[in-house]
Amino acid sequence: MSMTLAPMEGVVDVYMRDILTKIGGFDLCVSEFVRVSNSVLPVAVYHKYCPELKTGGRTPAGVPVHVQLMGGEPQILAENAEVVGSLGPLGVDLNFGCPAKTVNRRDAGASLLRFPHRLHDIVSAVRKAVPAEIPVSAKMRLGFEDKILYLENALAIEEAGAVKLTVHARTKLEGYRAPAHWEYLAPIREALTIPVVANGEIWTPEDYLACKEVSGCTDFMIGRGAIARPSLALEIAQLDAEKFPWSEILALLVQYNTLLGGMDGSLRRAGRLKQWIKLLGRTYEPCSDLFISIRRFQDPAEIMAVVKSISTG
Numbered sequence: 295m296s297m298t299l300a301p302m303e304g305v306v307d308v309y310m311r312d313i314l315t316k317i318g319g320f321d322l323c324v325s326e327f328v329r330v331s332n333s334v335l336p337v338a339v340y341h342k343y344c345p346e347l348k349t350g351g352r353t354p355a356g357v358p359v360h361v362q363l364m365g366g367e368p369q370i371l372a373e374n375a376e377v378v379g380s381l382g383p384l385g386v387d388l389n390f391g392c393p394a395k396t397v398n399r400r401d402a403g404a405s406l407l408r409f410p411h412r413l414h415d416i417v418s419a420v421r422k423a424v425p426a427e428i429p430v431s432a433k434m435r436l437g438f439e440d441k442i443l444y445l446e447n448a449l450a451i452e453e454a455g456a457v458k459l460t461v462h463a464r465t466k467l468e469g470y471r472a473p474a475h476w477e478y479l480a481p482i483r484e485a486l487t488i489p490v491v492a493n494g495e496i497w498t499p500e501d502y503l504a505c506k507e508v509s510g511c512t513d514f515m516i517g518r519g520a521i522a523r524p525s526l527a528l529e530i531a532q533l534d535a536e537k538f539p540w541s542e543i544l545a546l547l548v549q550y551n552t553l554l555g556g557m558d559g560s561l562r563r564a565g566r567l568k569q570w571i572k573l574l575g576r577t578y579e580p581c582s583d584l585f586i587s588i589r590r591f592q593d594p595a596e597i598m599a600v601v602k603s604i605s606t607g
């Protein structure tokens with residue numbers, strides 16, 4: 295069994311990866327996507343999205359972090375992958391799932407799921423551009439507007455040399471709405487020889503068991519569930535682990551705010567805190583009220599003052 299922390303742009307940054315991998319239960323992380331358009335990005339960009347590249351490609355807890363690229367052009371993606379490859383990553387992942395309008399309009403992310411041959415060409419070009427010992431993997435949704443091409447897409451990705459495929463079990467059109475269609479994962483797993491990682495709508499240990507049962511997968515990725523319930527991966531890995539109490543969550547928020555001190559821009563830092571508090575509200579009652587009272591704040595100090603007032607009663 296393996297558990298991966300999902301890439302989440304604007305949420306799962308180097309600090310969140312540090313905090314969650316220290317809690318435990320994760321075997322792998324994937325960076326926020328690095329958008330590749332029509333130029334070769336400087337090394338500084340890759341170090342910004344994945345500062346772990348400077349420390350052997352692992353979080354302080356020792357969990358590997360793979361670098362995720364997103365784009366639509368095989369050649370320029372390959373040139374960028376070559377740069378990433380020279381920075382000693384422990385893996386490169388390709389994003390074929392992003393539903394954002396701006397991204398899809400510019401022909402990247404989930405819009406590529408309409409063209410299996412393009413997925414193939416991208417994976418193949420990136421595979422050739424990085425040293426053989428660096429694994430190249432991909433992450434896809436079940437389709438763009440419908441699921442007709444889901445198997446064809448998965449097979450194209452495998453055929454092009456990916457060592458692993460993560461499937462977010464929804465189409466682009468289905469966005470992030472429940473349910474995730476775990477029943478589509480079993481046929482993909484049966485058709486492919488590479489590991490298929492199940493992703494989508496795992497919020498509790500019970501959801502994990504249900505996903506495992508329906509999909510038959512042994513590898514999993516959790517995103518929003520891990521942010522909303524920071525002990526989730528640990529609870530899944532260790533049967534005797536329990537959901538963190540609210541006091542522990544408050545301590546984590548304080549820790550995250552301290553780490554965020556390394557990020558430029560107080561508005562950005564405030565945004566990250568708000569994103570986490572909002573998602574925590576899905577599993578921790580006090581956070582729903584907390585989010586309502588801080589949602590207009592633009593200063594991390596203001597947000598933390600409210601958080602701390604709750605911790606002291």
Ligand SMILES: Cc1cc2nc3c(=O)[nH]c(=O)nc-3n(C[C@H](O)[C@H](O)[C@H](O)COP(=O)(O)O)c2cc1C
Pocket residue numbers: 300301302303304305325326327362389390391392433462470493494495496515516517518519
């Ligand atoms: C705010 C947000 C940002 C995301 N950013 C990325 C990303 O950078 N790369 C990617 O492949 N998927 C991204 N995703 C998709 C997640 O990795 C994951 O596939 C999705 O949230 C479903 O899993 P979950 O139900 O466990 O959250 C993002 C999702 C959210 C909600």
